[in-house]
Every structure is written in structure tokens, then in C-alpha cells.
Amino acid sequence: MGENNVRTECRRCGECCLKGGPALHKKDLKLLQGNYISRESLITIRRGEPVFFLEKSRPEWTENEIIKLKGGQGEWSCIFYDRDRSSCSIYQHRPLECVLLKCWDTEDLEAVAGKSLLSRSDIIAVDEPVVRFINRHEEECGLEILKQLNFRQPGKINNSTLTELTELVNIDLALRSEAVMHLNLSLDLEIFYFGTPLFKILARFALIPKEVNGKIIMLHA
Numbered sequence: 001m002g003e004n005n006v007r008t009e010c011r012r013c014g015e016c017c018l019k020g021g022p023a024l025h026k027k028d029l030k031l032l033q034g035n036y037i038s039r040e041s042l043i044t045i046r047r048g049e050p051v052f053f054l055e056k057s058r059p060e061w062t063e064n065e066i067i068k069l070k071g072g073q074g075e076w077s078c079i080f081y082d083r084d085r086s087s088c089s090i091y092q093h094r095p096l097e098c099v100l101l102k103c104w105d106t107e108d109l110e111a112v113a114g115k116s117l118l119s120r121s122d123i124i125a126v127d128e129p130v131v132r133f134i135n136r137h138e139e140e141c142g143l144e145i146l147k148q149l150n151f152r153q154p155g156k157i158n159n160s161t162l163t164e165l166t167e168l169v170n171i172d173l174a175l176r177s178e179a180v181m182h183l184n185l186s187l188d189l190e191i192f193y194f195g196t197p198l199f200k201i202l203a204r205f206a207l208i209p210k211e212v213n214g215k216i217i218m219l220h221a
């Protein structure tokens with residue numbers, strides 16, 4: 001590549017925004033407090049959920065909770081990316097990672113990646129009614145079991161693990177529907193408060209849900 005082709009500024013190709021929304025940091029809390037970003041535009045990645053990290057080629061299990069801007073409808077692209085204008089609809093109030101990201105030089109972004117991340121407890125006041133549901137969800141439906149699963153051999157899950165996963169999937173769904181019913185939550189808020197439903201996470205391990213007599217059982221795909 002000749003010297004003239006070396007990128008040194010944003011060409012607004014949108015590629016970074018199309019790959020997904022950023023993780024939020026403590027410094028981004030003011031964007032929620034200022035109503036530039038709503039809870040409905042967030043997704044919680046719970047501790048123990050498998051995710052791709054910037055610098056890793058394979059998914060890893062998160063050690064800490066991550067709050068991200070979620071994708072647009074059924075897409076990876078950030079919910080705030082305006083495809084028609086090839087621009088960010090909250091540009092003046094975009095999160096820290098977006099400010100730091102230079103696709104031609106990721107040093108600044110790497111310096112903050114995974115550090116001082118925002119979590120649900122930074123955003124939700126302890127006396128909000130949803131907190132007791134979130135606490136129960138964490139206690140009764142933790143994701144530690146996912147560490148036993150292998151991405152490279154997604155079909156190799158033994159029967160006792162499959163039974164345990166099936167129980168957790170049903171607990172996860174029951175707690176969500178109880179909270180939705182009591183608090184009249186939208187689907188967007190449910191995803192922020194409780195993260196991705198476990199049965200959807202398990203699809204990444206080639207497991208599929210099947211409804212039998214009102215309960216879900218997990219099966220190999």
C-alpha cells in the first residue's frame with residue numbers, strides 16, 4: 001500500500017458501527033443520566049456468557065458483566081447507526097469507545113477495553129422493584145455451567161449437563177415472565193434487565209429448544 005493510501009482519518013464507511021455497538025464504561029453513565037441513551041437501547045451480557053473480545057479470535061466467557069449498545073432490529077449494527085445517512089444518530093453524545101475508536105490505530109481503544117465497565121448496578125437504583133428479580137435471576141440462574149461447554153465441539157454435551165441446562169432454561173424463562181407480568185416490562189427492558197435468554201445463548205452450542213407440555217427441553221440440533 002502506498003503512503004497516500006494509509007488511513008489517518010474516519011471516512012465514515014460505517015464498518016465499525018455495522019459490527020455492533022460498544023461496551024459502556026463508567027464514564028458513559030452521564031449519557032444515560034442525560035437521557036441520550038435509554039435503558040431500552042442496552043443489552044446486558046451477564047458474567048459467564050460467551051462473547052468475542054476485540055483482541056481474541058475465539059469467544060471467551062466473560063469474567064464481568066458488560067453493558068452494550070444493542071443492535072438494530074435483528075442486526076449486528078449499532079442501534080444508533082443511521083444507514084441512510086451513514087452516520088451516528090447520537091454522535092455528539094456517543095460512548096467512550098466510539099470516541100476513542102480509530103480503525104487505523106486501535107491503541108487508544110485497547111487501552112480502555114474491558115476496564116471500568118458499566119454494570120446494571122451502576123444504572124439501576126437499589127430500591128427499584130426490578131432489583132429483587134435480577135438478584136433472584138443471578139442466584140437461581142447463574143451462567144457458570146456454560147464454562148463446561150466447548151465451542152469447538154458444540155455437539156458433545158453429556159446428558160446430565162443437558163438436563164441441568166434444561167432446568168436452568170426453564171428457571172430463566174419463568175423468572176423473566178414473572179418480572180414482565182409484575183412490572184409490565186417491554187421486551188427491550190427485559191433484555192437489559194436479564195440479558196439474552198439462556199436458550200438463545202445455547203444456540204451457539206448447537207442446542208435447540210423444544211416445547212413439551214408447556215416446558216422447554218434442550219436438544220442437540
Ligand code: SF4
Pocket residue numbers: 016017020021022069078079080081082087088089090091094095098
Ligand atoms: S454509538 Fe454511534 S459511533 Fe458508536 S457504534 Fe453506535 S452508531 Fe457507531
